[in-house]
């Protein structure tokens with residue numbers, strides 16, 4: 491495993507992201523609620539640049555099978571990444587794919603040391 495200093499803590503505000511290349515691999519560093527996460531910029535659907543997509547929220551659906559009604563509620567504002575190719579959604583805090591249960595963005599350990607953000611591959 492190799493470690494790479496990719497940013498300073500003060501370089502990114504909450505909600506920011508930074509795209510970087512490490513060992514020929516595109517990585518996206520996200521800052522959300524003061525925490526950093528790093529994911530490979532690769533969508534599990536068809537390999538699109540998922541981490542370059544818009545950051546939004548998502549619609550949660552509740553189904554009433556007796557009444558045959560659907561209720562939609564907007565949630566996770568600022569925490570959902572939308573792949574620019576076909577719109578698959580990913581939860582930024584966990585990397586979970588919201589469009590395909592059980593799938594995730596490839597993630598990488600991140601730590602902060604002396605004001606620097608260090609990603610391990």
Ligand code: FES
Nearest residue numbers: 533536538573576
């Ligand atoms: S490649 Fe990302 S949604 Fe299709």
